[in-house]
Amino acid sequence: MGTETAGLREAKKQETRQLISDHATRLFLEQGFEDTTIAEIADAARVAKKTVTNYFARKEDMALDHQEAFAGALARTVADRAPGESALGALRRAFGEDVGRRSPVAGFSGLPFARMVADSPTLTARLRDLHDRREEELARALAEATAAAPEDITPAAAAAQLAAAHRLLFGRIQELTLAGHPVDAVAESVVQDADQVFAMLEPALADYAVAPPAD
Template sequence: MGAMTAGLRELKKQQTRQSISDTATRLFIEHGFEKVTIAEIAAAAQVAKMTVTNYFPRKEDLALDTHETFIASLARTVAARAEGESALAALRREFMAAVERHDAVTGFSGPDFARMIADSPTLTARLRELHELREDALARVLAADTEAAPGDLTPRAAAALLTTAHRTLFQQVMDLSLAGRDNREIAAVVAGAAHRVFDLLEPSLAGYAVRPRPS
């Protein structure tokens, strides 16, 4: 009974968090991120102002509510790569799959959401910060997996190249969304661009951080 109660309590928390985020995003799209207050979000979501800030200490994360998944995405892909697979190959494979399913982590969000971010200096800055945090997370995984010596810049350099590729493609998705292209069109264009971008990295990173096969 205790486990069931705890599970229901957690489900209720998740539902409340999602409801607040959905309400906030709707208001941000309608009125602009900078113009909407936390008090207005709380009133529209029918919760206390403190409830909003308890779930979302930063106002930006009300809009970018999947930031934790976004930050961890590249590192998780590399950490879970198959035997004999390089970091580049794993990230390329997962990116292409994410584009095919129109995943928000690659930038698919629709024109209204893309416009909300583009029109807000605060959200644009926060998105840039999330890209940097994602690079940091990837660099840590690469350093650990390759047993890099302290001070070795190779994992950081590799993470910078790989994250920049993803950031560039993410921006292309956003730009195409702003131009009114639908998800199928965007996916077709970005898939082609992704192959070219990842091909550029092959000469330097194809053999880097390859997961060893059992001897």
């Protein structure tokens, strides 16, 4: 009974969190992020202001609700790479899969959301922070994958290059979206861009952090 009650309680929390996030996103898109208040979000979700701040420490957390997935995506890809696959190969493959899915983590957010972020200094700054965090997590994953010594700068250097490629391609998707290109055209264009960007990294990183063969 205790486990069942705890499960129901957690489900209710997730439901409330999603309700707040959904109403917040709707208001952000309608009014702009900077012009929407916590009080307005609470009223729309029919909860107290304190409930909103209990679930979301910062207002931007309600808009960028894929933060954890975004920040950890590159590190997880490296950790899960196939036997014999390099870090670059895994990240290149995963990016192509994300484009195929039109994943928000790759940058596919739709025109209204992309415009909302671009028009908000707060959200733009937060997105830069998330890109930085993604690079840091990738560096840690590469250090673990290569058993690098703490003083070895190689994982950080590799992460800087790989994360910069993803940051560039994310920005390219946003740029094309804001210019009004259809999502399929954006995907087709960025696939070509990705081929060029990742090919430039091949000479330096093609054989770096290759996963050991399967037993």
